[in-house]
Amino acid sequence: MSFGSVLRRGVLAGVCAGLSSALVTWVAVEPVIRQALDIEAARTEVIHGGGQSLPLRLPAHGGGEEPLVSRAVQVVGGAMTSVLVGVAVGVIFAIVYARVRERLSGRGDLVGSLTLAAVGFGGVSLLPALVVPANPPAVGDPTTVGHRTMLYAVTLLLGVAVPIVVVAVDRRLSMSSMSTTTRLALDVVVAAVLLVGLVVLLPGSPDVVPDDVPADLLWDFRVASLAQLAAMWLTLGLVFGVLMERAATGDRTLAPVAA
Template sequence: MNARAFLVRGLLAGLLAGLAAFFVGYQVGEPHVEAAIALEEAGAADSHSHGEEPEAHSPAADEAGDEEVFKVSRETQRTWGLLTGSLTIGLAWGGLVALVAAGTLGRIGRFLPGQSTAVISLIGFVSVALVPFLKYPATPPAVGSGDTIGDRTALYFGFLLLSVASAVLATYLACRLRERIGTYGGVVAGIAAYLLVVIVAALVFAPVSELGDFPADTLWSFRLSSMLTLATMWGVLGVVLTGLVSRLYARETALAHRRELAASL
């Protein structure tokens, strides 16, 4: 079993995960995106109806407005755009998880290749998707100021990198302690160390609260659908990749046994 075999199976698993995420996102998430956009447009129309004057245009803005601007329709965004994004992310994460699983094979306990792949997938979901989402959950289009998007993006990716780094170190700590205090103690110590770091980081990192008077039920539905989409992608990725790696290991093990038997005759 080499890295290339893992990578090919990771890309296949990522492709299927991207398709599944697209289906869930389109069926579950897009209706709430449409509701948020409708609220945003209604708010803009209401501000105009109250007699607010439009902003003055500078000569530079007028010159820029004369240039042709390429705009993607909402229909394209919610169909082909969503599909392209889902497949791209699925392939990227599938290949990355597969390479990490190949690199850690035999280094995280006495797991079989399929078992270690499942562990890597679970750690990836928790550190990359779940924990950062709990600190900085997804927000619909009508929420948040354009002036703070850079700061909000930096906070999210900063917390994401910290979460991933903490998960890597916690896994290393668990493997080292396993030799001294056993598997149960090592796993508990690793989980406790990871939770300690991310909880302290969650308290230190600046909060983001720009909800205003956005309806709570719409916000909750949007965030729930976003989490379901993430869970679907990582769940399909982990299950499919684990199954493919397990089948590969079983086939190579059977082939090795047949060769040993043939050599002994």
């Protein structure tokens, strides 16, 4: 199979992953965002009523100032962005899979693709979500944007480094006489220790949740955001694996009926 064919399957899988991510955003994340925007609007109305100055972040929904871009346009733009992000992730996913395919496709490309997708979700999505949890619009201090961005970037880089370290350990273990099951179990232990260590050692988000934001709204937003990322990675792994499996068996010809 040529690298170009693998890359094309990565792009197609990325489109599907982006669409699934946009669907989960529309169904699960958007309702929670609207609740948070209503809290912002109510907060701004209180400030107006008390004769105080406007907050740093203007409301994007509800009362107060009219938004420059309507919420419907924001939703459509977010869906298009999800598809573009899915394509970019799909391209990177295909490149990485082409590089490590011999080590992952021992039980078939579908299993190998799902394995790589699980690794990507854990290092690129789950770890940053645990260290710097996503916050709805009503939560977050604009003065800490730089701090949070830097912390997220560092966490993301360390999350990408974890699979690289695990692969290096796996190569060293493969040189010994231990069984494949034992080697894989040790790989899982090493990955778990590294991830837990990063979660414990890295500092958390500097933002404080305001008193007018319910705890269940914050929890629902973070779970929905993580579900959006999980849907993207799951769809990417499934679609790419199925396409690769079909490509591997596509060259087989059917025997004539007479035979």
